[in-house]
Amino acid sequence: MKSSLNAQTIAAAALVAALLLLPAYSSLTGNIFILTLFTRIVILALAAVSLNLIMGYGGMMSxxxxxxxxxxxxxxxxxAQEGIGSGYAQFAVALAASALFALVIGALSLRTRGVYFIMITLAFAQMAYYVASGLARYGGDDGLTIYKRSDFGGLVNLSDRVQFYYLCLACLLAVVFLIWRIVNSRFGLVVQGLRSNEQRMQAIGFASKRYKLVCFVIAGTLCGLAGALLANNTDFISPAVMYWTRSGDLMVMVILGGMGTLFGPVVGAVLYLVLEELLSQLTEYWALIMGPLLLLVVLFGRGGIMGLLGRLNRG
Structure with a gap:
């Protein structure tokens, strides 16, 4: 067990070090694209990490x-469209709105289990997608262009590629640390216990729906942070971001890296999005190659990449 943990820790540390040094590599080689690509990867890794909280640790397949x-x-x-450019206001509203939406979805969907839970979360997401598509004032189906990035009063310049990248990376690492604290707290242990045996946890006096709802809201709020960063990264937001296929992508990242592991979703996001980029440059039918590769990982890499590292190390 000790060597397995060491292998996973070394892989996570190497990945963090590579992400920290990436802007220096980009500057030395003059490769601006790699910094742009990994800024997007870091943001989506943050979203995957938030999903892992409910899916990997809480057993809620949203x-x-x-x-x-x-x-x-x-x-x-x-x-931004209405003239409010303060990043403090924008990010606060993004987090609050995401938390409120998660509270409503969680309060309704957590009354069900299994496939019914999956379908209700999917239905709410599609409802949000169609609402956004109907916002004619804010672009409707065509999306909304953001002409000025969030302003943090000189604290950080989001228009500077390197500063923005490090802001996204700092948010990712802070969220990973937060989730580590959560899953190792009494609250987190209860949530993991509910995933394993909800009836037994209820029998000893834990209010299962309350714990799961709080976990659900935390995950939604953290993903809202990723959404705020994503809008600043692309200078554009459209309903396509909410479509069910994007939720599927996030689930693949979590499963690929390793559900219920701290850095698994980050590893999965990096591998999935780098493969997607490389294969899309080789052929327009890249999905036909990506599909079987992911299937092989699922079939032979039980526990994802982090699980595979542990088994190889033990072997």
């Missing part, structure tokens, strides 16, 4: 998690 990406992004875009 198929509507991308809705919070859109809500966070639209909070930034709509406020």
């Amino acid at each position: 198929f509507g998690h991308a809705a919070y990406l859109g809500i966070g992004g639209y909070a930034v875009g709509i406020l």
Whole structure:
């Protein structure tokens, strides 16, 4: 067990070090694209990490998690459109709106289990998608262009590629640390106990729905943060961000890296999005190659990449 943990820790540390040094590599080689690509990867890794909290640790298979990406992004875009450029206001609204939406979805969907839970979360996400598509004042189906990035009063310049990248990376690492604290707290242990045996946890006096709802809201709020960063990264937000296929992408990242592991979703996001970029440059039918590769990982890499590292190390 000790060597397995060491292998996973070394892989996580190497990944963090590479992400920290990436801007220096980009500057030395003059490769601006790699910094742009990894800024997007870091943001989506943050969203995957938030999904892992409910899916990997809480056992809640949400198929509507991308809705919070859109809500966070639209909070930034709509406020910018209305002349409110303060990043403090925009991000606060993004987090609050995502938390409120998660509270409503969680309060209703957590009354069900299994496939019914999956379908209700999917239905709410699609509802958010169609609402955003109907916002004619804010672009409707065509999306909303954001002409000025969030202003933090000189604290950080989001128009500077390197500063923005490090802001996104700092948010990712802070969220990973927060989730580590959560899952190792009494609250987190209860949530993990509910995933394993909800009836037994209820029998000893834990209010299962209350714990799961709080966990659900935390995950939605953190994904809303990713949405606010994504809107600033692309200078654009559209309903497509909320579509169910984006939720599927986030689930693939979590499963690929390793559900219920701290850095698994980050590893999964990096691998999935780098493969997507490389294969899309080789052929327009890249999905036909990506599909079987992911299937092989699922079939032979039980526990994802982090699980595979542990087994190889033990072997």
